[in-house]
Amino acid sequence: QVQLQESGPGLVKPSETLSLTCAVSGYSITSGYYWGWIRQPPGKGLEWIASIYHSGTTYYNPSLKSRVTISVDTSKNQFSLKLSSVTAADTAVYSCARTHAGTYYFDYWGQGTLVTVSS
Amino acid sequence: SYVLTQPPSVSVAPGQAARITCGGYDIGSKSVHWYQQQPGQAPVLVVYDDSDRPSGIPERFSGSNSVNTATLTISRVEAGDEADYYCQVWDVGSDHPGVFGTGTKVTVL
Numbered sequence: 001q002v003q004l005q006e007s008g009p010g011l012v013k014p015s016e017t018l019s020l021t022c023a024v025s026g027y028s029i030t031s032g033y034y035w036g037w038i039r040q041p042p043g044k045g046l047e048w049i050a051s052i053y054h055s056g057t058t059y060y061n062p063s064l065k066s067r068v069t070i071s072v073d074t075s076k077n078q079f080s081l082k083l084s085s086v087t088a089a090d091t092a093v094y095s096c097a098r099t100h101a102g103t104y105y106f107d108y109w110g111q112g113t114l115v116t117v118s119s
Numbered sequence: 120s121y122v123l124t125q126p127p128s129v130s131v132a133p134g135q136a137a138r139i140t141c142g143g144y145d146i147g148s149k150s151v152h153w154y155q156q157q158p159g160q161a162p163v164l165v166v167y168d169d170s171d172r173p174s175g176i177p178e179r180f181s182g183s184n185s186v187n188t189a190t191l192t193i194s195r196v197e198a199g200d201e202a203d204y205y206c207q208v209w210d211v212g213s214d215h216p217g218v219f220g221t222g223t224k225v226t227v228l
Contacts (some may be wrong), residue, residue, distance in 0.1 A: 032227030036217070046162065046205050046218030062215050063120070095161055103168055104217070105152035109161040
C-alpha cells in the first residue's frame with residue numbers, strides 16, 4: 001500500500017522559507033514515477049507546484065519557479081519542497097502526490113498539511 | 120499557460136446523472152484526469168487517461184474527451200458523490216505542464 005506523509009512547520013513568518021518533506025512508504029521512490037507537490041489555498045482550487053523524477057528531472061510552475069526548489073532523497077525514500085520569500089498568499093494546504101510517469105496523473109496523495117504564513 | 124474551465128456548480132437529484140465539463144483548447148489531444156475531493160480530505164483520482172477508472176472506483180464514474188471538452192459523468196448519483204471535482208492535464212512541452220481545472224461543486228438535491 002503506497003502511503004505519503006507530509007511533514008513540516010504549520011506556521012511560517014512572512015519573507016521566510018517554507019520547508020516541507022514527503023515521506024513515502026510502500027513504494028520505492030526510484031521505481032519509475034514522478035513525485036509532486038500541489039497546494040490549495042483555503043476555499044480555493046488546486047494548484048500544481050512542482051514535480052521531480054528520482055534522476056533529478058524537474059518541472060516547476062512558472063509562477064512559482066523563482067521561489068521553489070523540489071528535491072529527492074533516495075536514501076530516505078522522501079522528497080522535499082522549499083518555497084522562499086513567502087507571503088500570506090502562500091497560505092494553503094500543501095499536499096504531496098505520486099505522479100504517473102506516462103500521462104502524469106496523481107494517483108496517491110498525502111493527507112495534506114496546512115501551512116499558514118503569518119507573523 | 121493552458122487553461123481548463125469548469126462550471127462552478129452542478130446540481131443533480133439522487134439517481135440521476137451528473138455531467139461535469141472541462142473545457143480547454145484542443146483538450147481532445149491530451150489525456151484528462153479527474154479527481155473527487157470531499158470536504159477536508161485529499162483529492163481522490165476517479166478517472167485517468169480520459170476514461171479509465173482506478174481500482175475501487177465505481178463504474179458509475181465515467182469519462183470522455185473530444186475536441187475542446189472533456190466530460191466526467193456520474194451515473195445514478197448518490198448522496199456520497201457530493202463533493203468538488205477537478206479535471207487535470209499535463210501540457211507536454213509547455214513551461215507550465217501541470218494544470219488543474221477551476222473545480223466544480225456537485226450538489227445532490
